[in-house]
Every structure is written in structure tokens, then in C-alpha cells.
Amino acid sequence: MKTAQETTPAAPPTEKGANRREEILEAASALLLEDGYAAFSARGVAARAGLRLSHVQYYFASPAAILAELLERFVRRYGDEILARFGAGEGTGEERLYRALDFLLNDEAYRRDCGIFMIEVAGFAARNEVIAAALARYYEIYFDLFSGIVKTLNPSLPPRARARRARQCVALIEGMSITRPHMGPKGEADFSAREAARAIMRLVTGGET
Numbered sequence: 001m002k003t004a005q006e007t008t009p010a011a012p013p014t015e016k017g018a019n020r021r022e023e024i025l026e027a028a029s030a031l032l033l034e035d036g037y038a039a040f041s042a043r044g045v046a047a048r049a050g051l052r053l054s055h056v057q058y059y060f061a062s063p064a065a066i067l068a069e070l071l072e073r074f075v076r077r078y079g080d081e082i083l084a085r086f087g088a089g090e091g092t093g094e095e096r097l098y099r100a101l102d103f104l105l106n107d108e109a110y111r112r113d114c115g116i117f118m119i120e121v122a123g124f125a126a127r128n129e130v131i132a133a134a135l136a137r138y139y140e141i142y143f144d145l146f147s148g149i150v151k152t153l154n155p156s157l158p159p160r161a162r163a164r165r166a167r168q169c170v171a172l173i174e175g176m177s178i179t180r181p182h183m184g185p186k187g188e189a190d191f192s193a194r195e196a197a198r199a200i201m202r203l204v205t206g207g208e209t
Contacts, residue, residue, distance in 0.1 A: 017059070020055070020059060021059050021069075023049055023051075024045060024049055024051070024055075024056055024059055024060065024066070025066070025069060025070060025073065026049075027045050027048040027049035028040075028045045028048075028066045028067075028070060029070055030048060031044050031045055031048045032067075032070070032116055032121075033112065033113070033116055036116075037067075037116075037121050037123075037124060040063055040067070041063055042056050042057060042060070042062070042063050042066070045063075045066060062130065064128050064130035064131050064134075065130060067121055067130075067131055067134065068130055068131065068133070068134030068137075069134075071121070071131075071134045071135065071137070071138045072134065072137060072138065072141070074113060074138075075138045075141045075142055076141060078104065078110055079141060079142065079145045081103060081104070081107075082100045082103070082104055082145065082149075083100075083145065083148075083149075085099045085100040085102075085103050086099065086100040086149060086152075093152070093153045093201065094197050094198065094201045097149070097153070097197045097200060097201065098193055098194055098197040100149075101173070101193040101196045101197050101200075102193035102194075104173065104177075104193075105173075105176065105177065105180070105191075105192070105193045105196060106193060110177075111177065111181065114174075114177045114178065122135055139170070142170050143163070143166050143167055143170060144166075146166040146167075146169045146170055147162055147163055147166040149166075149169075150162050150165045150166050150169065150204050153201070153204045153205065154204050154205050157204075165203055165204055168203055169200050169203065169204070172196070172199060172200065172203070173196065173200075176191045176196060179191075
């Protein structure tokens with residue numbers, strides 16, 4: 001069984017430590033995007049960052065611990081972007097949702113990163129409990145985010161129904177993000193941000209389930 005050391009940084013939370021961790025994570029993200037998970041290693045991250053292997057291992061006990069941090073950073077970053085666009089300006093609930101989804105589904109960096117994290121890395125969750133725990137945390141954050149959006153769009157939904165709709169919204173968006181690039185021009189049109197906003201509004205404003 002993995003120890004808590006593999007999931008938490010060993011370094012104290014100093015400014016220098018925070019900067020070094022960010023340096024390592026940036027190098028890890030670039031390495032993952034270029035070479036994929038199969039070639040991902042702490043040694044490779046160290047080389048990419050121009051650091052000694054021991055420096056990387058001081059902050060992250062294993063490659064899986066680096067990936068766990070990247071997953072959480074990924075979902076929090078885009079979660080903040082979604083909420084900012086959903087909450088900005090005026091308009092109907094559907095228009096506000098469309099602004100958020102237009103960014104999420106059409107941002108090239110998100111589409112690229114989603115392909116790496118949700119197809120390649122997630123495939124290793126069944127064989128590594130550190131990554132499995134990180135993936136569970138990823139969805140916990142994602143569900144909480146959409147639970148708040150669902151509550152705003154349909155305040156009358158009881159908590160259980162709201163949680164169910166939030167999970168369905170996340171599944172719809174994740175599915176679109178992963179499959180749309182492989183469906184050609186028709187997929188891009190059928191799974192546009194506008195169509196996604198309409199589908200979610202139908203889902204959220206329907207009767208209690």
C-alpha cells in the first residue's frame with residue numbers, strides 16, 4: 001500500500017519551495033504532453049527542469065505523486081475559468097452557461113490537456129492507487145463546481161437531484177471533450193458549445209429525478 005508520503009510534498013511551504021514545486025510541475029506537464037505517460041519518469045522531469053533527480057524526489061516521492069498534483073491543478077485551473085465566465089455579465093442562465101462552455105470546449109490548451117489526462121493518464125488509475133485517488137479527487141472538485149451551477153440554474157432542485165444532475169453534466173461535457181475531435185466536422189457542429197448548453201439546460205430544468 002502507498003504511504004501518505006507519496007501523496008503529500010516533503011518540502012516545507014516556503015516561497016522558495018513553492019517556486020521550485022511550480023518549476024517541477026511545469027516541466028512535468030510539458031514532458032507528459034510531449035512524450036505521454038508511458039515515457040513519464042521523475043528522472044525525465046528532472047532533466048526537463050534542469051534539476052537533479054534528488055531535487056524532484058525531495059518535493060515529490062514518486063512520478064504518480066507528480067501526476068496527482070497535475071490533475072488537481074488542471075481541474076482547479078479550468079474550474080476557476082468556468083465559474084468566472086458563468087458568473088460574468090448578464091443574460092439568461094443558458095447564455096451564461098454558453099459563455100462558460102464556449103471557453104471550455106474550444107480552448108485549445110484544455111482540449112489538448114484533457115486528451116492527455118482523461119484518456120492516457122486515467123487509464124493507469126486501475127493499476128496505481130495514488131493516481132486513482134487523484135482521479136477521484138478530480139471528479140469531486142468537478143462535481144462540486146457543477147453542483148453550484150445547477151443550483152443557480154434550478155434552485156428548486158433538492159440536494160440529491162442536484163448532485164445527480166451535476167454528475168450527468170460532467171459526464172456529458174467530458175464525453176464531448178474526448179469524442180468530439182474524432183468525429184470530424186459533423187461532430188464539431190453537433191457538439192458545439194451552444195448545443196452543449198441547450199442539452200444541459202434541458203437536463204437541469206427537467207422534472208425531479
